[in-house]
Amino acid sequence: MTPEARLAAAAEILDGYLAGAPAEKVLTNWARRSRFAGSKDRATVRDHVFDAIRRRRSAAWLGGAETGRGLIIGLLRARGQDPEAFLTGQGHALSPMTEAERVVPAAPAGNVALDCPDWLEADMRDSLGDDFRPVMEGMQERAEIFVRANLSLGTREQAQARLAAEDVQSEPEPLAGTALRLGQGARRVRNTSCFQEGWVEIQDAASQAVAEAVPLQPGARVLDFCAGGGGKALALAARSGERIFVHDADPGRMRDIPERAARAGARLEILDGMQLGRNAPFDLVISDVPCSGSGAWRRQPEAKWRLDRAALDHLQTVRQEILDRVCRLVCPGGLIAYMTCSMLRSENEAQVEAFCAGNPEWNLELCQRFSPLQGGDGFFLALLRRNA
Incomplete structure (x- = not known):
């Protein structure tokens, strides 16, 4: 053509x-x-x-x-x-x-130049402050492609060398110790033996950094409650070598997990709703909850234009219901790792503050934001600990 x-x-x-x-x-x-x-x-x-x-x-x-x-x-x-x-x-x-x-x-000019929905401008400015303009300009560009080196099989440097041998160029990404930023040949990565043999998985650098920041104790019982395709569960399995339980309200989103886990040599066990209670309590529950996806608009630009106030308000209710459910699955002294790929304060800090206010047996240990200006997607992590 x-x-x-x-x-x-x-x-x-x-x-x-x-x-x-x-x-x-x-x-x-x-x-x-x-x-x-x-x-x-x-x-x-x-x-x-x-x-x-x-x-x-x-x-x-x-x-x-x-x-x-x-x-x-x-x-x-x-x-x-x-x-x-x-x-x-x-x-x-x-x-x-x-x-x-x-x-x-x-x-x-204004929101037209920045491709920002008018109704969302005030929320975005409140959440991003001085970063509002540069972040919105960044959302207009194509996202870079990152892979996660599977440290259960080899080092990041070994994975980089294997990719280079198959004409896929990469360089270490400082945001996460497992991340490689792909260059020339990036579109071919799925066809490489490096990928097919589980040495690397496609995963955004900020998503890797969030998984890296979650504390893991030896022998901990870990559940990824909103597992989706299993990216974070695979990253945690590579770190710990332990079995990771996975669940999603929509089982169809987990259809690739068995194949991905086999390729990576990871032990992921899928639980349906009935099995969750029988396997509880857990020491750590990962809750990468539904959100606006504003931190990932470079990868999923349609989401920006589909979002409206009613949908944003509905998502707030969904997240609260998820937190109310997962808090009952955590053992005393255990952790919830609350995550979003959102840049909005209402979906991040405000949500966990409201949860802690209504649940005094839970304490906020950490809030950490990852900005798109750091190279990856926009992400948020909060660690919530239950009283012993």
């Missing part, structure tokens, strides 16, 4: 997304009916689509319309490229620009 055809395909996919379909679903359907598109074509089209979604407000402003075509025009202008060079109408390119589209608007 030509560069012009890739942009036209991205515009078509964006129209499907703007009509209400998940971008991943539209991309998958496009790829299935576009067998002529090679792997590089698909990767480039995907990048165009998600770059445009990250900048949905500012790209629509610069492109003159919130349509797939408008977002592509605006995205090209944001990149410093002339849209007329790509909208030629030749081959499979988008049709030439109209006179109205040739009028370049003034540079966007």
Whole structure:
């Protein structure tokens, strides 16, 4: 595919997304009916689509319309490229620009320039302070790819050398002792023997840092209550060598855990709701709770535009219900590691303060934020200890 055809395909996919379909679903359907598109074509089209979604407000402003075509025009202008060079109408390119589209608007300002929903600005400013602008600008860019070196199999340096031998370049990431930031060849990492033999797992550096900051005692009984795909449970298993129990309200989210655990040589045991009580109490319960996902908007930009006040308020209730449930699963003297990939104070400090106020047998031992300005996603960790 030509560069012009890739942009036209991205515009078509964006129209499907703007009509209400998940971008991943539209991309998958496009790829299935576009067998002529090679792997590089698909990767480039995907990048165009998600770059445009990250900048949905500012790209629509610069492109003159919130349509797939408008977002592509605006995205090209944001990149410093002339849209007329790509909208030629030749081959499979988008049709030439109209006179109205040739009028370049003034540079966007305020929340439009930062791609920040207006209703969320006050909360974001209150939570981020002076970091509000640089963080929101960072959310407009593509996230880097990190892997976690599986220290149960070898050192980070050995994992780095194995990746290099398969033409995947990486460098140590200071945020976590297990983290490698991928460079050239990053998209091929899943095809390497290093990945397939469990030496590395794809995991954001801040997520690794959060798992690294959780205290682990030898022989501790550990439950990952909101396990999802099992990333943090795998990291804890690599640290301890112990069996880690995993649970999720949606069992479908855990479908890859057995394969991932086998690849990494980890002992993860899935518990359903009935089995939780029979295996309690636990010394440590990891609660990576549902949240706005604002710290991970670079990776999941659709979440920013789906979120509204009603959803944010509902999530607060869900988190409180989770804390009320997991606190009954922890033994005296045990810990809850409360985690979010959010940057909002209402989902982080305010949530744990409210929990402690209503549950005097629990004490807050640690609050730690990880900012996207440090390189990884935005993350939050609170350690809550139950009185002995």
